[in-house]
Amino acid sequence: MSLESSGQQKKAVQLDAADRKILQVLQKEGRLSNTELAEKVGMSTSPCWRRVRRLEQEGVISNYAAHLDRKTLGLGVFVVVMIQIDAHNAEQAVEFEKAVLKLEQVIACYSVGGGVDFVLQVVCEDLDAYAEFSMNILRRLPGIKAMESNFVLKELKPLTGWPV
Numbered sequence: 001m002s003l004e005s006s007g008q009q010k011k012a013v014q015l016d017a018a019d020r021k022i023l024q025v026l027q028k029e030g031r032l033s034n035t036e037l038a039e040k041v042g043m044s045t046s047p048c049w050r051r052v053r054r055l056e057q058e059g060v061i062s063n064y065a066a067h068l069d070r071k072t073l074g075l076g077v078f079v080v081v082m083i084q085i086d087a088h089n090a091e092q093a094v095e096f097e098k099a100v101l102k103l104e105q106v107i108a109c110y111s112v113g114g115g116v117d118f119v120l121q122v123v124c125e126d127l128d129a130y131a132e133f134s135m136n137i138l139r140r141l142p143g144i145k146a147m148e149s150n151f152v153l154k155e156l157k158p159l160t161g162w163p164v
Contacts, residue, residue: 013058018043020164022051023060027161030064067160075123077130078152082116085143092143093117099141105133116148 015023021041025032032040038048055061070078085096093111100109100120108121122138124130130149139147 010059013055013060015060015164019051019055019060022048022055023164024161026052026061027164030066070123074125076126077124078155079122079124079130080150080152081120081122081134081138082148082150083118083120083138083141083144084115084146085117086145087143088117095142096144103137105137116146 018041022037025037025040029040034045034049034052037052038045041048052061070076085092096118097109097111100106100118105122105124106120107123110119111117112119120138122130122133124133134147134149138144
């Protein structure tokens with residue numbers, strides 16, 4: 001069982017056109033004041049504020065964060081790593097997941113179906129740093145059977161938000 005799964009699936013929240021507009025604007029400009037947001041979405045401040053609060057309470061908006069430029073931070077290497085684990089039992093998957101959650105170089109990890117079991121997104125300063133991380137940390141995670149590193153040459157469409 002995945003650490004993320006608890007047996008319960010989140011129910012989709014019903015969004016109207018105004019909710020969608022608010023979410024589209026906030027994904028691009030999360031630091032707007034309520035007044036600026038209300039102006040951009042074409043409504044008065046009080047109803048806009050109530051909608052944002054409701055979207056937060058319903059879990060549609062779970063956090064506000066800054067998007068940082070990885071290259072400016074000195075993280076020049078971006079790698080997509082495919083991992084197969086040895087045994088397909090819940091204990092081994094949980095042990096692997098716990099270990100991956102502790103690695104700051106792993107910026108995202110997905111349990112997937114198909115030819116591999118996990119897909120990781122990894123960032124490092126340079127190729128030498130990735131080689132060190134790959135050989136001395138990733139390959140030593142519990143239960144790894146096979147690992148394939150795919151180096152991102154160009155980010156054509158990085159995640160900037162969800163379609164709403």
